[in-house]
Amino acid sequence: MSDEIQNQYTPDYVSPPGETLEEILEEREMSQAELALRMGRPRKTISEIINGHAAITPETALQLERVLGIPARFWNNLERNYREALAHQEEQERLYKQVAWLDQIPVKDMIRKKWIRFCQDKVEQLREVLNFFGVASPERWQTVWGSAQVYFRKSLAFQSDPGAVAAWLCRGEIEAAQINCAAYNPSKFREVLQQVRALTIEPQEVFQFEMVRLCASAGVAVVFVPELPKTRTSGATRWLKPDKALIQLSLRYKTDDHFWFCFFHEAGHILRHGKRSVFLEFQENQEDEEEKEANKFAADLLIPPAEWERFLASSQKRTKAGIQQFASEIGIAPGIVVGRLQYEKELPRSHCNDLKRRLEWASDE
Template sequence: MENKIQNQYSPDYVSPPGDTLLEVLEERRMTQAELAERTGRPKKTINEIISGKAAITPETALQLELVFNIPASFWNNRERRYREFLAQQEEKERLEKQVAWLKGIPVTAMIKSGWIRLCRDKVEQLREVLNFFAVTSPENWEGIWLKTHINFRKSQAFQSDLGAITAWLRRGEIEASEIACAPYDAKKFQEALQKIRALTVEPPEIFQLKVKRLCAEAGVAVVFVPQLPKTRTSGATHWLNPDKALIQLSLRYKTDDHLWFTFFHEAGHILLHGKRDFFLEGTGVASVNDQEKEEEANKFAADILIPPADLKIFLASVQQFSKANIIQFAAEIGIAPGILVGRLQHDNLLPPSHCNDLKQKLEWA
């Protein structure tokens, strides 16, 4: 994607509307005292408008229209542009002191991903990032994201970067906001999960759209967002509002067994743990340690993918695992063989180096 530098014209100075009023008075050879008398305004008020200390109110603009035959809209627009300029200057001065905050945000990666525009000016780049996060300052960003709790599977072996994690999560929210969903219905979602389980044997170009559609019909938005460097997340879930939940997936491990386990793990949080606020776990970020809920979500994912009773029969019927009996059993229960391989490896029943060619590798288009 081509990243174009964004240039915006911002004047360095906008004169106060009082300057224009003074020009009109001089042109008409009218004194401030006479204008005050004609408008019924105190002379002090007229003087303060000319000096920029007082604003031209809509009422004053109407009076100036009657006196000078210059439309009130002209004076109102002149005042508005001046006040906007003052506000922009104040904001620029405030943001100039906060530019250093960008060092903790993966700006380059976000630009490369097409999430934000590349701006030549550092203050404009800061405004672009704040707009992405829908906040007005780094302090507000911290107030939202450092206090936010999100259920998401994250490697405990590495320290993730908070800026990268929040950018990834925010991108998920943005994409989910564009997905039209029916009001959340737990029963419909459970039914959708059974249909989605059957999609594990399909390639991404088929299952991705069907997963999104089935979940949206039950009130859950599903988005696939590539992880940024140092994000190290595979999935996340939280409620966008009481009627709409979000499941966000990253393809961190790029194999079907990890993708599907992550998806059903996040689905488990939605079904088992209700409409909670964000819940974040892991190291290196603000977190809440709730191992019990993680274990519940893990069990939910494991059991829906491979029913315990079926697995017990399979384990009792084979003396040694082979690609043939793995493929056969996976076909019998209607899941991709890679999922079964991942489960056997996780349970230390199959060496990590065995049967990995049965896992489907996934890549971003």
């Protein structure tokens, strides 16, 4: 046996290790019976190994090293790679029957956003999608991503696509994993929210970085993931682990009043609601008590109730200058005040929209 055969293993070698053993015995002019005698193993065991019916165990590999002078690692590698090749073949056959599942996933949109690679082969594309979601099979995808307990404001006008929503949520978790957060501290987070509120008057290139940094210091990862078609989500909140929460924002409505209300709404879920639920915000409101609480939390933090009542009682609400003055007095962006007035029907939807700022993420497509 040459040193090359003894010390190297070709990774794409797919025949059973027993075939190699049989070739070596023929080269050595050694019978299976003699090998069994020298190893102290039943002849039947050697026959089963050669015929591919039994695996080469680490103990057997050591015995083969002693008798044949070929390192045990060679036999162990041979066996491991053979079993791995068999597993790949079995997976290939299984996944081939499941490629139709890709129709439930927005593969083209995910490729366009460079979340996954394009693969010409359908089975390889399926593997790429499963890798993205971190699951072993479409069945596991359904268990992990299809049956999560979700509380949401459900759109009355549209049906969101579950595959698109799952992809959007998964992308948020991938990006959140890159954010180093301190352990969650609710008192610290309340302080941070006041600091973030002051950022509403800052330009996007300032507040985006700062709110991520500040929230991370309190144990909350904030990520901005533009929505995929048919997700129709404005935001989501969930706990990645007991000491790390995630706020994911899509910038669906693209104006600062919607953006800031959505952010503080999600923050309300973190401070006031359980760690086992996923809160997913859609276009319209079909509110349960938790959604109402999160709405009130956001509204009151952005504009203190007493200040709001004072403003409504004044003539300021009727003029653009009055709105700007009130916003300046309480330290928030005027677009937020306009949005609140419009929501409460104190101001027509067509009025003062030039006080709102339009936002665009660099990654938005």
